Amino acid sequence: MSQSQSRTHRIWPLVALVLVLAMALTSCAAPTPQVLIQTQVVEKAVVQTQLVEKPVIQTQVVEKQVQVTVAPAPSTCATIKDHYKIGFANLTEDIVFAQLVEQGMKEAAKTSGKVDLVIADNKLDGATALANANNFLTQSVDGVVEFQTDEKFGNVIMDKFRAKNIPVIAIDIPMPGATFFGADNYKAGLLAGEAAAKYANDNWGGQVDAVMLLELPQSGPVPAARMQGMLEGLQNNLKTKVADKMVFHLDSKNTQDESFKVVGDTLPKIPNAKHIVGMAINDGSGLGVIAALEAAGRKGQDIVVGQGADPSGQAEMMKPGSIYLGATGYFPEKYGYKIIPAILDALNCKPLPPSIYVDHVFISKDNLCSLYPDTDVCKKK
Numbered sequence: 099m100s101q102s103q104s105r106t107h108r109i110w111p112l113v114a115l116v117l118v119l120a121m122a123l124t125s126c127a128a129p130t131p132q133v134l135i136q137t138q139v140v141e142k143a144v145v146q147t148q149l150v151e152k153p154v155i156q157t158q159v160v161e162k163q164v165q166v167t168v169a170p171a172p173s174t175c176a177t178i179k180d181h182y183k184i185g186f187a188n189l190t191e192d193i194v195f196a197q198l199v200e201q202g203m204k205e206a207a208k209t210s211g212k213v214d215l216v217i218a219d220n221k222l223d224g225a226t227a228l229a230n231a232n233n234f235l236t237q238s239v240d241g242v243v244e245f246q247t248d249e250k251f252g253n254v255i256m257d258k259f260r261a262k263n264i265p266v267i268a269i270d271i272p273m274p275g276a277t278f279f280g281a282d283n284y285k286a287g288l289l290a291g292e293a294a295a296k297y298a299n300d301n302w303g304g305q306v307d308a309v310m311l312l313e314l315p316q317s318g319p320v321p322a323a324r325m326q327g328m329l330e331g332l333q334n335n336l337k338t339k340v341a342d343k344m345v346f347h348l349d350s351k352n353t354q355d356e357s358f359k360v361v362g363d364t365l366p367k368i369p370n371a372k373h374i375v376g377m378a379i380n381d382g383s384g385l386g387v388i389a390a391l392e393a394a395g396r397k398g399q400d401i402v403v404g405q406g407a408d409p410s411g412q413a414e415m416m417k418p419g420s421i422y423l424g425a426t427g428y429f430p431e432k433y434g435y436k437i438i439p440a441i442l443d444a445l446n447c448k449p450l451p452p453s454i455y456v457d458h459v460f461i462s463k464d465n466l467c468s469l470y471p472d473t474d475v476c477k478k479k
Contacts, residue, residue, distance in 0.1 A: 174447070175446060175447035177240065177263075177265075177445045177446070177447065178445070178446055178447070179240070179445070180212070181212055181213075181214070182212055182213050182214070182240040182241065182442070182445055183213075183214050183216060183237065183238065183239045183240050184207065184213050184214070184215055184216065184239060184240060184241045184242070184243065184438075184441060185215075185216045185218065185230075185234035185237070185239040185241070185242040185243070186200070186203050186215050186216065186217050186218070186242075186243045186245075187217075187218045187219075187220050187227060187230045187231070187234070187242070187243070187244050187245060187246060188200050188217065188218070188219055188220060188245050189220055189222065189245040189246065189247060189269075189270075190219060190220065190221055190222045191219050191221075192222075193352075193380075193382055194381070194382070194408045194409055194410045195380060195381065195382070195406050195408045195428075195430050196245065196430075198408060198409075198430040198431045198433075199245065199269065199430045199431075199433045199434070200217065201431060201434075202430065202431045202432055202433050202434035202435060203215060203243070203433065203434035203437065203438070204434070205434060205435075206434030206435045206437070206438040206439075207434070207438055209435075209438075210438050210439075210442065212442065213438060213442070216234065216237055216239055218230035218233065218234070220245065220246045220247070222247055222352060222353075223248070224246065224247075224248030224250060224251035225251070227244070227246035227248065227251055227255060228251055228254060228255055231244075231255045231258055231259070232258070235258060235259075235262065239264065240264070240445055241264060241265045241266070241267075241441045241444060241445055242259055242264055242265070242266045242267075243266070243267045243268075243269065243437055243441060244266055244267070244268045244269065244273060244276065245268075245269040245270065245271070246268075246271060246273075247271055247314070247316065247317050247352060248316055248317070249271065249272075249316065249317055249318035250316075252268075252271070252272070252273040252274060253273075253274055255273065256273050256274050256275045256276060260275055265277075265441065265444035265445060265450075267279050267437055267440060267441055267444075267454075269433065269437070270321070271317050271318065271320070271321065272318065272320050277440065277444070277450045277451070277452065277453070277454065278320075278452065278453040278454070279433070279436065279437055279440070279453075279454045279456075280428075280433075280455070280456060281321075281324060281405070281428060281455070281456060281458070282455040282456070282458060283320055283321060283323040283324035283327065284323040284324065284326060284327040285327065285458060286324055286327065286405060286426040286428070286458045287323065287324040287325060287326060287327020287328040287329075287330075287331060287405070287426070288327040288328070288330065288331040289327075289331070289426045289458060289459070289460040290327075290328050290331065290377065290403040290404070290405065290424075290425065290426045290460060291327060291328040291329060291330060291331020291332040291333075291334075291335070291377070291403070292331040292332075292335055292460075293331075293403060293423060293424060293460050293462070294328075294331070294332050294375050294377070294401060294403045294423060295331065295332045295333075295334075295335035295336050296335070297401055297423055298332075298336060298373070298375065298401075299335070299336065299337055302373050303337065304336050304337025304338050305337075305338055305372070305373060306332070306336060306338075306340050306373050306374070306375050307340070307344060307368070307370070307371035307372050307373050307374065308340065308344045308345075308346065308368050308371040308373075308374045308375075309329065309332065309340050309344065309345045309346065309374070309375050309376075309377065310346045310348060310361060310364060310374060310375070310376045310377065310387065311325050311328070311329060311345065311346065311347050311348060311377050312348050312350040312357050312360070312361075312376065312377065312378040312379055312383040312384070312386070312387055313325050313347055313348065313349060313350060313379060314349070314350055314351070314352050314379045315349055316351075317352075321379065324379065324405060325377065325379065328377040328403070329345065329377065332375060332377070344368070344371070346364050348360040348361065348364065350378065350379055350383040350386070352379065352380070352382070352383065353382060353383070353386070354382045354383065354385050354386040354389075355386065356383075356386070357378065357382075357383040357384075357385075357386025357387055357390070358386035358387075358389050358390045358393075359386075359390075361376070361386065361387050361390035361391065362390045362393065362394070365390070365391075365394050365396075372399065373399055373400060374391070374396070374399070374400040375400065375401055375402075375403070376388070376391065376400065376401070376402035376403070377402070377403055377404075378402065378403070378404040378405065379404075379405060380404060380405050380406045380408075381404050381405070381406040381407065381408050381410050381411030381414075381425055382410065383404065384402050384403070384404030384405075384411060384414075384422060384425065385410060385411070385414060385422075387402050388402050388414065388420075388421055388422055391421065392421075397419070397421060398419075398421070400421055401421050401422075401423045402421055402422050402423065403422075403423050403424060403425060404422070404424075404425035404426075405425055405426050405428070406425055406426070406427075406428050406430070407424070407425040407426065407427040407428065407461040407466075408430060409473065409474075411425045412461070412466055412470065412473055412475055413474075413475050415461075415462060415463050415466065416463050416466065416475040420463075423462060424460055424461050424462030424463070425460070425461055426458050426459070426460050426461070427458060427459050427460070427461040427469065428456055428458065429456060429457070432456075433456070436454060436456075440454060
């Protein structure tokens with residue numbers, strides 16, 4: 099046996115003895131509780147703040163007054179002028195109403211200080227109105243006021259003026275593209291019709307046997323609205339409506355003589371008519387109706403109402419016993435004071451309404467002198 103082996107044999111008994119003693123001691127000691135120690139690792143984020151210095155920029159406001167001259171914008175209205183040439187084509191020189199319109203136009207033009215009027219007479223004729231329009235173009239008028247009666251010539255005349263960009267105002271008879279000035283026709287008619295109905299109800303027990311309408315068909319639908327208003331104002335307010343067959347539509351041709359003739363031709367057809375109401379497109383036609391009724395010996399049986407209330411109509415309604423009950427007032431002498439400012443507005447490129455109406459009131463012997471205190475018939479009272 100080698101020396102190392104001999105040593106090993108001597109060590110093992112000693113090891114065994116130590117183990118036995120250790121086990122004995124362990125069994126005799128109090129049990130020791132086991133403590134479990136857990137280690138928790140908490141990760142913390144370390145935030146590093148880095149301060150970066152930036153340069154500070156300071157803004158200094160310096161006030162400085164700068165004078166700026168702004169040039170006026172060029173005008174976009176090509177027709178603005180200091181003075182204007184305006185063509186005025188009047189209906190006729192033979193009717194009082196038209197004479198008053200012309201008088202008012204002249205006065206208003208003079209008052210404006212900006213208008214020279216070029217005046218023409220349409221003579222109640224479409225062909226003459228067309229010739230006058232051509233003459234206005236030759237004279238290079240800036241604007242036109244038309245008072246012409248023939249609807250058929252309206253398109254032709256207006257085509258010439260539109261081609262030259264000339265603004266137009268049409269009095270009482272509409273023209274396509276022109277601003278209308280004049281009667282609020284249906285309303286004006288209603289006023290006269292209602293007055294006639296009141297008279298008939300108060301004096302005849304509402305009984306009217308026949309109606310004669312003195313119309314102007316050549317002037318188209320707008321003046322026709324005047325006649326429609328007159329008839330409806332009467333019929334809608336009478337105690338007893340007039341039968342349609344007893345309503346006579348007559349062409350006055352806008353003259354007193356023609357009205358006298360057509361009424362005289364109609365009366366023999368209604369010999370049994372006790373009460374007749376005549377309704378006229380204007381005072382001149384109304385005077386023709388009155389003359390025809392009186393010539394037939396009917397004074398005191400009938401009444402007539404009209405439109406316009408010009409001096410000829412005023413004089414008639416103020417006569418003692420006159421059958422001219424009255425007429426819707428149009429105040430033609432004041433037309434110019436509305437028309438001249440309107441045409442100047444158009445030439446200064448200001449928009450105009452499609453229609454400019456006059457103010458109406460029914461005029462009779464009861465209120466004439468309050469409206470026209472300076473008229474001859476009122477001065478004589």
